[in-house]
Amino acid sequence: MAESTRSVPTAGVAMTAIGVALIRVQESRRPDRLYDDPLAEVFVEAARPSFDDNRWARFEALADQFFEGRSVAVKLVDDHVLEAVAAGCEQIVLLGAGLDTRAFRLELPAGIGFFEIDLPELFAFKEPVLAAQQARPACERRVVAADLSGEWARALRASGFRAELPTLWIDEGVLGYLSREHAYDVAVTVTDLSAPGSRFGIARFAVDQAAPQYRALRRLVSEDGNQDRPINGLGPDGGAWFAAHGWRTSFRGWDELTAPYGRPVAMNDPEAGNILAVRQ
Numbered sequence: 001m002a003e004s005t006r007s008v009p010t011a012g013v014a015m016t017a018i019g020v021a022l023i024r025v026q027e028s029r030r031p032d033r034l035y036d037d038p039l040a041e042v043f044v045e046a047a048r049p050s051f052d053d054n055r056w057a058r059f060e061a062l063a064d065q066f067f068e069g070r071s072v073a074v075k076l077v078d079d080h081v082l083e084a085v086a087a088g089c090e091q092i093v094l095l096g097a098g099l100d101t102r103a104f105r106l107e108l109p110a111g112i113g114f115f116e117i118d119l120p121e122l123f124a125f126k127e128p129v130l131a132a133q134q135a136r137p138a139c140e141r142r143v144v145a146a147d148l149s150g151e152w153a154r155a156l157r158a159s160g161f162r163a164e165l166p167t168l169w170i171d172e173g174v175l176g177y178l179s180r181e182h183a184y185d186v187a188v189t190v191t192d193l194s195a196p197g198s199r200f201g202i203a204r205f206a207v208d209q210a211a212p213q214y215r216a217l218r219r220l221v222s223e224d225g226n227q228d229r230p231i232n233g234l235g236p237d238g239g240a241w242f243a244a245h246g247w248r249t250s251f252r253g254w255d256e257l258t259a260p261y262g263r264p265v266a267m268n269d270p271e272a273g274n275i276l277a278v279r280q
């Protein structure tokens with residue numbers, strides 16, 4: 001693709017999607033890879049020329065620091081998607097889809113509705129790259145360019161989403177970028193749009209916001225001028241909120257979930273893990 005037609009998010013939250021793509025590139029190159037994501041390499045190659053060497057080096061160093069846990073989490077979500085489809089979910093909605101390529105790389109039934117919601121600037125980069133690759137999704141992929149801190153349900157419905165069908169909703173690193181109030185607005189909308197049997201996974205981790213990698217992440221992302229971007233999301237009460245709003249919840253510990261993958265990611269924290277919420 002000609003350089004001038006590319007629109008790379010080099011600052012702000014949309015840029016974090018490139019960081020996760022870097023992690024998926026690293027995983028895909030390993031002989032013991034947990035998944036293979038060839039399009040991640042294509043996104044990274046397309047983005048690289050828009051960053052200066054120093055900024056890119058900081059970006060790569062940060063991806064390295066998050067690599068182990070984040071990459072195993074990608075595999076967990078892959079498995080979660082396939083389980084949900086086997087359990088009867090007919091639609092998948094990625095909240096803050098970023099440069100995710102599950103619509104292309106997972107063996108999903110052709111009739112599955114696969115909705116990717118993210119900011120317009122993210123899709124301004126992602127879609128031309130996919131088009132240049134002539135990438136073909138395995139299922140009914142729909143792009144919804146919308147801000148999750150605003151009114152997004154209408155755009156989702158307009159793209160073909162059907163609230164009467166059981167849906168898997170995925171938050172893989174987006175709600176943390178929303179204020180607490182906006183994160184719960186998303187939870188309310190998800191609840192309103194969820195037929196019985198719909199699923200929502202909630203990560204429960206004690207995040208140390210003062211840890212060096214989180215401070216470095218905030219600094220890198222904040223170069224859009226928003227110096228104090230907080231990382232909020234649903235917070236520790238997310239699971240309880242879903243349980244109180246018509247969802248059945250169950251918890252599985254991170255160490256138990258990740259043990260089969262043989263990676264050094266144990267947290268030795270019985271409170272850390274994933275809450276699965278199923279709409280009743």
Ligand SMILES: C[S@@+](CC[C@H](N)C(=O)[O-])C[C@H]1O[C@@H](n2cnc3c(N)ncnc32)[C@H](O)[C@@H]1O
Binds near residue numbers: 119148177
């Ligand atoms: C850390 S990335 C994760 C991307 C993807 N889920 C993955 O795991 O590769 C966070 C994503 O959330 C998106 N995002 C952040 N705030 C958003 C908002 N208010 N509305 C929609 N998307 C948002 C960003 O553009 C970015 O793609």
